[in-house]
Amino acid sequence: MRNLKARNFCLIAACTLGAFLARNGESAQPAIAKKAAVATKRPSLVPFGKISAALSALPEFSVNLDKTLKTSMKKRRDFAWKIVAKVFAPVDVSSSAYTGTLPTWQTWYGEDDFKDIYAAYRKSGSTDSTSPLNLVTTKNLGRSLSSKNLGKTLKQFTRLHKVKGLGTNPLPEPGTGFVTYSPGMIEHMLKNATSISKCDPDAFPADQKPSKAKNTWAMCLRAEFPKDGVMIKTRWAKLASGIKTYGTTATNMETMWNASNVGQFASSGTATPDASTMYTVTDEEGAVWGLEGMHISTKDVRVWTWVSLWWSKATDKDKDFGADRPSTVPAALPALANYKMCVSSDFLEGDTDPGSHYRSSDQTKSLGDALDKVKSLANGSQWCANPYLETSFSRTNCVGCHQGAGVNFDVTATTQNRVNGIPDFVYGFDNIKDAIDSENASSK
Ligand code: HEC
Structure with missing residues (x-):
C-alpha cells in the first residue's frame, strides 16, 4: 500500500514537472534553478497560529446567539462575513527568509500537522498537559502548499462513489484541496485522544x-469542541487550466434545485482570472493555484455556524450572494472582493421572510430575490451549498449531512435525524482517529 502510494505520487510529480518543462520549452537543469527561485518567494516555515477568541464573545453577538442567527437572515449573514x-x-x-503576511487560517493545522503534534504529545508522556500546542511551534508551509497537497482529491469526492441517494446526478469531476483546523480544535483533539481512539459509533444509536x-x-469525545473551534475546507485549481464559473442568481438557484432530486449546479463557462481577482498560492514548481471554494465552520453555536465562500467572475461578483459583502472583507484580503457567501446555522429556517432585509435596496435586491427563491424551494430547511464543493448535492445545508459524521454520508439530509452526534459534526474525525491509532501502534 505504502509503495503504491509512493509510486503514484512520483507519477504525479513527474507529470507536473513534465508539463512545466513543456510549457517553458526548457531542459531539466534550468527548471530546477527556476524552482529554487520560486521557493524564496514564499515562506516555508511559519509559526503556528495562536488560539483566536470566538466571535460570539463579541458583545453584540453573545446573547442567545443560536436563536439570533436562526431567526434573522441579516444577522446570520452579517455574522458570517465577520x-x-x-x-x-x-x-x-x-x-529572515521571507517578508510578508498570510491569512490567519493558513497558519493553522492540517492533518499532517496533527500527526506531527500528536507524535510529540505522545512522546512527551503528558496526558493532560496544559499547553500541548507548545510541543511543535512551527508549521511547514512548504508541505501545506505543495502540488501534492493542493492536488489531493478531497475525500468527499471519493465517498460519493459509494453513496446512495444521488439520484440521476452524474458524479462531479473530483475537486482537490485540503482541510485545516484551528489551534483550539487541535488542542481539544489532543486532550481527547484516548476517547477518540476508543470510539465505537455503534454504541450510540441515533x-x-x-x-x-x-x-x-x-x-466520542469528553466534551464538544470549544467556542474557538474552527474547521476549514478548501478546493483549489491551477489557474493555467482555467476556472469553471457558476451563477447563483434566483434563476440559477431554481435550475440547480430542479436538476435532480438533490440539486446540481451547472457551470456557466470557464474564466481565466489572475492573482488580482482570485486568491492564489504558488506550489514548489511555480504553478499558481486559485482558491475556488472554501468552507469555514465555527463552533460559535452548538451545531456550528456553516459559512461557505465561492469564487465569482468579475461581471457579477457583487450580485446575489456577494451583494452584501462589507468592505471589511476585501480589507482583510483584496481578492476576497471576488467571492460570494452563504451561511447556515441550524437545520430549520427560523426567519419567516429571509429576503425582506435585502429587497428594498437596489444594491442588494438580487440577494433578496435569490433568498426568496431558496425559501420557496427549501421546504422549511435552511440552505447553504457551494457550487465547487457540494456540486452534485447542492440542495443541502451543511449541518444536515454533517450530523452523520462518524456514521454515514447522507446527501439528502437537511433536517435533524439524530438526537446525538458522534464526533461533533467533524467528518475528518475518522482521519484523526486513524492518525492517533497508527501513531499509538508504531510507538508501542
Ligand atoms: C452530503 C454531505 C455533506 C454536505 C452537504 C456538506 N459536507 Fe462538509 N464534509 C463532508 C464530508 C464527507 C467531509 C470529509 C471529507 C472531505 O474532507 O472531503 C466534509 C468535510 C468538511 C469540512 C472539513 C472538516 C471536517 O468535517 O472534516 C468542513 C469545514 C466542511 N465539510 C464544511 C461544510 C460546509 C460549510 C458545508 C455547507 C456549505 C458542508 N460541509 C456540506 C460532507 C458534507
Whole structure:
C-alpha cells in the first residue's frame, strides 16, 4: 500500500514537472534553478497560529446567539462575513527568509500537522498537559502548499462513489484541496485522544439520548469542541487550466434545485482570472493555484455556524450572494472582493421572510430575490451549498449531512435525524482517529 502510494505520487510529480518543462520549452537543469527561485518567494516555515477568541464573545453577538442567527437572515449573514474577515485577517510571518503576511487560517493545522503534534504529545508522556500546542511551534508551509497537497482529491469526492441517494446526478469531476483546523480544535483533539481512539459509533444509536445535555454532539469525545473551534475546507485549481464559473442568481438557484432530486449546479463557462481577482498560492514548481471554494465552520453555536465562500467572475461578483459583502472583507484580503457567501446555522429556517432585509435596496435586491427563491424551494430547511464543493448535492445545508459524521454520508439530509452526534459534526474525525491509532501502534 505504502509503495503504491509512493509510486503514484512520483507519477504525479513527474507529470507536473513534465508539463512545466513543456510549457517553458526548457531542459531539466534550468527548471530546477527556476524552482529554487520560486521557493524564496514564499515562506516555508511559519509559526503556528495562536488560539483566536470566538466571535460570539463579541458583545453584540453573545446573547442567545443560536436563536439570533436562526431567526434573522441579516444577522446570520452579517455574522458570517465577520467570520470571513476574521479567518482571513493577515498575520505577519516575516522572517529572515521571507517578508510578508498570510491569512490567519493558513497558519493553522492540517492533518499532517496533527500527526506531527500528536507524535510529540505522545512522546512527551503528558496526558493532560496544559499547553500541548507548545510541543511543535512551527508549521511547514512548504508541505501545506505543495502540488501534492493542493492536488489531493478531497475525500468527499471519493465517498460519493459509494453513496446512495444521488439520484440521476452524474458524479462531479473530483475537486482537490485540503482541510485545516484551528489551534483550539487541535488542542481539544489532543486532550481527547484516548476517547477518540476508543470510539465505537455503534454504541450510540441515533435515537439514544445523551446522558449529559452539555455533550449532546460529541459522544466520542469528553466534551464538544470549544467556542474557538474552527474547521476549514478548501478546493483549489491551477489557474493555467482555467476556472469553471457558476451563477447563483434566483434563476440559477431554481435550475440547480430542479436538476435532480438533490440539486446540481451547472457551470456557466470557464474564466481565466489572475492573482488580482482570485486568491492564489504558488506550489514548489511555480504553478499558481486559485482558491475556488472554501468552507469555514465555527463552533460559535452548538451545531456550528456553516459559512461557505465561492469564487465569482468579475461581471457579477457583487450580485446575489456577494451583494452584501462589507468592505471589511476585501480589507482583510483584496481578492476576497471576488467571492460570494452563504451561511447556515441550524437545520430549520427560523426567519419567516429571509429576503425582506435585502429587497428594498437596489444594491442588494438580487440577494433578496435569490433568498426568496431558496425559501420557496427549501421546504422549511435552511440552505447553504457551494457550487465547487457540494456540486452534485447542492440542495443541502451543511449541518444536515454533517450530523452523520462518524456514521454515514447522507446527501439528502437537511433536517435533524439524530438526537446525538458522534464526533461533533467533524467528518475528518475518522482521519484523526486513524492518525492517533497508527501513531499509538508504531510507538508501542
Ligand atoms: C452530503 C454531505 C455533506 C454536505 C452537504 C456538506 N459536507 Fe462538509 N464534509 C463532508 C464530508 C464527507 C467531509 C470529509 C471529507 C472531505 O474532507 O472531503 C466534509 C468535510 C468538511 C469540512 C472539513 C472538516 C471536517 O468535517 O472534516 C468542513 C469545514 C466542511 N465539510 C464544511 C461544510 C460546509 C460549510 C458545508 C455547507 C456549505 C458542508 N460541509 C456540506 C460532507 C458534507
